Amino acid sequence: MQSRGSNRWHGLRSPILLCVCCSTTAFADRASRLSPTNIFAPASTPAKSIFGLSLFVLAVTGAIFLVVFTLLLYSVVKFRKRKNDDGREPPQVYGSNQVELAWTVIPVLIVVALFMATARVIASVQTARPENAIEVIAIGHQFWWEYRYPGLGVVTANELHVPVSDPNNPTPALITLLSADTDHSFWVPRLAGKTDLIPNHPNSMWIDPHEIGVYLGQCAQYCGTQHAKMLLRVYVQSREDFDRWAQQQTLPSKVGGRASAGQHIFETTACINCHTVSGTAANGRFGPDLTHLMSRDTIAAGVATNTPEHVRQWIQNPDAIKPGSLMPAMQLSDQELDALTAYLETLH
Amino acid sequence: MSATLNATALTLPAQELAWKPPSRGRVGMYALIAAESAIFTIFVVAYLFYIGKSLSGPMPREVLSPPIFYTICLLSSSLTIHFATKTLRGGRVRSFGAWLLLTIALGAIFLYGTASEWHRLIYQDGLTISTNLFGTTYFSLVGLHGFHVIVGLVGLCIVMAFTLSGLVKQEYAERVEVLSMYWHFVDAVWIVVFTVVYVIGR
């Protein structure tokens, strides 16, 4: 607890110490334990560039604050009217051209310095053309994320997988951002700044995570009722694990002989209007692709863990988990729900 | 220390101060024109931005033909209203009434021209405000301008009514001039709209 407290102070008050630490991932590691979405715990180059700039900006603005605040405090103390005041007005000073010049020129110089540092980072992040990149297309929906890997033939939802990137030999992920309905924003603070998903206005961003792990985030542009529950999970894996995952995702669902009762229900109720299970008749694009539903840790865009109880509850009454989501309550009987859940549990 | 001050103590004695602040009506009208210009600017920007971006439907080149005659009418009405205010300043109220009537007539002819163009576009060419981006931006921009012409005409007609009932006098010339500033603004906007819609946009 003590070290977390001191981390908090160092994170916000001691730029010199940070400059020393910032080149080590140890700091980012400690900062990330304060919060998994801490912007001061960068784990990917865009986030690191921003972090470096932020330290400079914080140092400059911190210095300005200290100077001006000291002057304010001093004047409040030194110039207060004393109890034994003689009642005469103080010297009436109207202005001073030299002073005005000084406190115009100095801020202009500060602005120039800040601007140049900022312009450099804008260029390095926005105009970079990452080579050797995995291409992903992220499509924002109300209230879930669709991911397509055009080069690998993978279509999935809500959990983005990318390979870890070695700084000496980067293998970034280039993400094209589209939207199927309203505006959204992709924000995983430890990996990059946020970029919006706007219909009819494709954007792109890139990440090159340096460490294996799961990175959290969520939609950062108000998109409707369940904006708060459009969570992001980015799984950064070793190259082998990623390749294995991608390979697995391209397989159609295991269609074993006779369709189970659950599959029958799935295909005869309205499910197939919205969802796709490749290898079956289900071909809908409005909702998430369910072909490999069981390969995900969560459902409903990160809102609930992927357990049979939660899956069943989601189909029976989505409003209990995510009120206002666009998944309708399917009005199925208990046996139908059981059978359907059992079927979905087979979609690995 | 602060005694009750009375107003006389504040007036300094002597000196005639040469003090002629501008007329309130003019300043107010300039401010209104500035606000309206800002509204029109946004509609013009939208029009320019969406040129060539319609996904379907009739294109400007196919259906628009520059309304030269009606434009001449509207711009001439600026001239006639200028003469109107000049004669009113000179004290010739009946002459003022004649010029004013001519201005109203020219404005009304312009509106008729807009209306007939719209009729042709909607019923013959199948272009409405909901057809495509061109339709939306065209009818909005030209419609906004037409609305301002109507408002101006209403003002002019009211002045006409006052003239006919003998209420307009030479000393009201300043007020009529303020109204005429609005009318000049409407014409100036048409020059911009015409250029954007019938020249650049085609």
Next chain:
Amino acid sequence: MSTESITWPSATAGSRSFVDTLHEWVTTVDHKRLGLLYIAYALVFLLIGGIEAIVIRIQLIRPHNDFVSPQVFNRMFTMHGTTMIFFVVMPVLFGFANYLIPLMIGARDMAFPRLNAFSFWMTAFGGLLLYFSLVGANGLYGAGNAPDVGWFAYAPLTSQTFSLGHSTDFWTLALLVSGVGSVGTAINIIATILCMRCPGMTLAKMPLFAWLNLVMAGLVILAVSPLTAAQIMLLVDRYLGGHFFDTQAGGSAVIWMHFFWIFGHPEVYVLVLPAFAFASEIIPVFSRKPIFGYPVMVGATVAIGFISMSVWAHHMFTVGMGAAANTFFVISTMAIAVPTGIKIFNWLATMWGGKLEFKTPMLFCVAFLFQFLIAGLTGVMLSAAPFDWQLGNSYFVVAHFHYVIVGGILFTLFGAFYYWFPKMSGKMYSETLGQLHFWIFFIGFHLTFDFMHIPGLLGMPRRIYTYEPGRGWDMWNLIVTIGVFFQAAGILVFLVNLLWSYYRGKPAGSDPWDAWTLEWSTPSPPPAYNFALIPTVESRRPLWDLKHPDDPDWKYE
């Protein structure tokens, strides 16, 4: 001959019926009465907007709270923002401007008294229209009551597809109507200041209050109009099948953002310039010195006015405008920090070497200096676009703009209330209650808005009705919510002070602060005609000249 000897029928204490009094107030065109109507209106909506804030903060006090449903929460933040900006801060600032400008420039009323009344009633009606949505917006779909699209109502969320029912239309129409009122008031302010100054008061001798409101009015004219245009376009889309923001037909969602922020950014300067005006009048009087660097203050104000029209897309750094556009808006935004900083230094220099008296108005203005400094610096952080890619649309931004609006504008507004209350009511307020109000509110403000920066830094986006545990946000949200109750208590003390002092306060006289601008030469409250004889002035501080005939300002200016 003194002004007191000239009386006006309505000033006599006679017994008139309630209906007569009501009629007088409803049909008034007197700038002072309209000013008071604006202020009273704003105070009512301050309470309503405050309750909305309390609901928001209770819902966010802990993760996965269910104090309100997501639908209600989304309406709360939409209504809170819209109410506070359009029906609290703008009206109260227009109210003070209306009341004080003619008095400060030696005029009897505003340039267009009937336009003044019309503008007030349009603004008032706009607010009622917005709240009527709670009753009338159910439409055919029964979908929603109050608008829930956020105060900036991004497309295409506002299209018929995603905003069923009429709630969005009530938002649009309410702002259209009150926008007409705002532009009317702005025209009035400009015409009054340019055309009705008393003899001797050149523009260079006008109080800074008048200068700042003049530039503010210019910004209203140039900025509210784009919002009006965009809202007309939205209505065309929603009702006439237009495609301005219809992305399915090739339309652009981004162009709504441009149009909105071309309004939205100058709008925040519309809100803050009058706050600067209050500070520029109060700080000199309680430092017993003239404002330091008057010409530079005027120049900085005009510069802020111009530059503010060129920074709007710093609200859109994450939208994907491209590196060149982002870079331009970085430099324009950083540029505006320079004249703003100059103003802070000038206020400091005014205090420097003076004799500071910390009556309630001055307490609020000193706190304003401290808080506005911080708000400006967090603004500089946000202006560094890549930093904004992390901080934008997060609670850091929410903390920043509340620091400006509450910590900057509301604090100077409280200062203004206390400073001019004696003039408007003829009574002195209770200094004890004033100081109590200040300290309670100051503590609450800092509890809420200092700590609100931290969840933003830790990844918490805005406009979320709940949040996940385990992200490190829980404790900060708790502290933020606690602060809100202190602020509510402070405001209650304030209202008690206003009411109590109005009925029981000591008579204030015409010049309780020993101040120097013309409004302090009239009785308190001023008669309907303001001045029996229009004064003539020779310097920026006419009353200083009168009180110090051996050492008048015009010898040194």
